[in-house]
Amino acid sequence: MADLPAPGNALPRLARSRLPVPGIKRPPRAPEAGIVHLGLGNFHRAHQAVYTADALRHAEGPWGIRGVATGRGRSGPHPVIEGMSQQDELYTVLTLSQGSGPAAQVPGVHHRGLVAAHQTPEVIEAIASDITRIVSLTVTEKGYSLTADGSSLDLDDPAVRADLAGRGDPMTAIGLLVRGLQHRMRGQAAPVTLLSCDNLMDNGGRLRALLDAFIGALPAPERTDLQAYLAASVSTPSTMVDRIVPATTDEHRALAARCFGVRDTVPVVAEPYRLWVLEDDFRASRPAWEEAGAVFTSDVAPYELMKLRLLNGAHSLLAYFGLLRGLARMDQAVADASVGAAVRAAMTDEILPTLTLPEGVNGPAYVAELLRRFANPALGHRTAQVGSDGSLKIPVRWAGAIEENLAAGRVPTVLALGVAAYIKVVTGGPDAYDEAALGVVADPAAARLRKLAARAGGPAEAARILIESGGLLPEQVAGNAEFTSLVAEYATALGTPSGIEAALREVPRTAR
Numbered sequence: 001m002a003d004l005p006a007p008g009n010a011l012p013r014l015a016r017s018r019l020p021v022p023g024i025k026r027p028p029r030a031p032e033a034g035i036v037h038l039g040l041g042n043f044h045r046a047h048q049a050v051y052t053a054d055a056l057r058h059a060e061g062p063w064g065i066r067g068v069a070t071g072r073g074r075s076g077p078h079p080v081i082e083g084m085s086q087q088d089e090l091y092t093v094l095t096l097s098q099g100s101g102p103a104a105q106v107p108g109v110h111h112r113g114l115v116a117a118h119q120t121p122e123v124i125e126a127i128a129s130d131i132t133r134i135v136s137l138t139v140t141e142k143g144y145s146l147t148a149d150g151s152s153l154d155l156d157d158p159a160v161r162a163d164l165a166g167r168g169d170p171m172t173a174i175g176l177l178v179r180g181l182q183h184r185m186r187g188q189a190a191p192v193t194l195l196s197c198d199n200l201m202d203n204g205g206r207l208r209a210l211l212d213a214f215i216g217a218l219p220a221p222e223r224t225d226l227q228a229y230l231a232a233s234v235s236t237p238s239t240m241v242d243r244i245v246p247a248t249t250d251e252h253r254a255l256a257a258r259c260f261g262v263r264d265t266v267p268v269v270a271e272p273y274r275l276w277v278l279e280d281d282f283r284a285s286r287p288a289w290e291e292a293g294a295v296f297t298s299d300v301a302p303y304e305l306m307k308l309r310l311l312n313g314a315h316s317l318l319a320y321f322g323l324l325r326g327l328a329r330m331d332q333a334v335a336d337a338s339v340g341a342a343v344r345a346a347m348t349d350e351i352l353p354t355l356t357l358p359e360g361v362n363g364p365a366y367v368a369e370l371l372r373r374f375a376n377p378a379l380g381h382r383t384a385q386v387g388s389d390g391s392l393k394i395p396v397r398w399a400g401a402i403e404e405n406l407a408a409g410r411v412p413t414v415l416a417l418g419v420a421a422y423i424k425v426v427t428g429g430p431d432a433y434d435e436a437a438l439g440v441v442a443d444p445a446a447a448r449l450r451k452l453a454a455r456a457g458g459p460a461e462a463a464r465i466l467i468e469s470g471g472l473l474p475e476q477v478a479g480n481a482e483f484t485s486l487v488a489e490y491a492t493a494l495g496t497p498s499g500i501e502a503a504l505r506e507v508p509r510t511a512r
């Protein structure tokens, strides 16, 4: 992590004893950690942690958070864990609005964090602790060890196989959870709630199915004991989580220094809007998150579907169209006349008709509000960040809407152009978009998809192959000749540098 540019380096580091400062209150001390959170990334720190800090102001409870940095492939100190440990486990949440300066909050709910890759036994112990009532997750789509089509646990993944065999410390989030629950069961600790806060449809049900699949593949005595324990003592409610939280940059660190006189190496930035809708199925107690504005309901599905298809679906369209148009930031993409019009058309004509909205939500008003949120220039949200991991996001964000349009006899033209744009970005190499200026669009399936595309004689054939064998879209979509032909047509059109502009101008008018 790069250090702060001057004059920030001259400032004293954020610490409990240095608060309050004008604009930032000193938080109360974090209470006992009843929550273990896997995936101490930016989103958790700007969403669940803020709801928890706000809830604690209304009702006390043992709701400190033990954050765990998950995932592998990193050696040495973890920047967030290290940064927070040098700041009394504190960090700043900068709320960035269009047209006004930032507001700041220090949630102050975290205890000393753990790095799963180096401190696995401590993580298992924390999950198993009788004090722990909730284990929450934001481990990204990649963290769930899903098969390429996203339908089930990838039992061919070497990390999953090693975790199942119990060879060494568990490496996957699912393996960690199961081993933690096993210890919990043996220690006869209180029931516990596992709370997925990732952008996955039916995230609670999905997490449960993955745990069931993992446990189902264990040998008999372990398997049956854990199955009984899960049924009796573990709940996995679904949640819809919403707040745009971009990756932190040096500019954000400098902004914190300039506006609040705080040298914080690990701040997070977020939009003012936030929403959290949770299925009210907690096996043990929980923070009074409703006091902080969270909504508890018996059915989260309409909220999840609305958010994933409209917000995240539109986000991914903006990202790929923006990248091909040479636009680095999401606000630039939505402000671009041709990109903005196409994405608005997709939201209104292709996605909204596939949704049964939650009671009281007005579709057009929700779309208008999303477009306003995307347009916030203060966030600096990068198209390359939102466009990354598309092979895991497209099945969640676009596939259902495409499938339902086709089933209703409509061909969703903007979503078809979106698929062609994604294929160009992920398989096109340096010619597809200006990587040096816009940033790297990472994707775990990139090598596999490029290999498939390399077999083709041109972009149209590559698009057909990727739709048929890439695992991005369900069979019913891949088998729809009209849709596949349209994506192939767009793939050809995107072959020239001005292709995207012409296609975007055309696409909202060509609804079929």
Ligand SMILES: NC(=O)c1ccc[n+]([C@@H]2O[C@H](COP(=O)([O-])OP(=O)(O)OC[C@H]3O[C@@H](n4cnc5c(N)ncnc54)[C@H](O)[C@@H]3O)[C@@H](O)[C@H]2O)c1
Pocket: 038, 039, 040, 041, 042, 043, 044, 068, 069, 070, 071, 072, 138, 139, 140, 141, 142, 143, 144, 172, 173, 197, 198, 199, 200, 241, 242, 243, 244, 245, 246
């Ligand atoms: N950032 C947002 O605007 C936002 C909004 C709503 C929901 N979310 C959800 O939160 C997730 C995380 O977003 P973020 O902004 O915190 O990202 P981030 O990059 O700041 O953090 C990602 C976290 O996931 C962990 N992770 C990554 N790959 C993993 C793997 N293979 N196994 C286990 N853990 C892994 C990392 O250790 C890190 O803690 C998103 O993928 C999304 O599902 C994000």
Ligand SMILES: O=P(O)(O)OC[C@@H](O)[C@@H](O)[C@H](O)[C@H](O)CO
Pocket: 199, 241, 242, 243, 244, 245, 311, 312, 315, 316, 385, 386
């Ligand atoms: O966080 P990702 O990378 O899964 O997705 C990028 C954005 O679409 C997403 O984070 C949104 O900002 C968020 O879902 C808004 O609530």
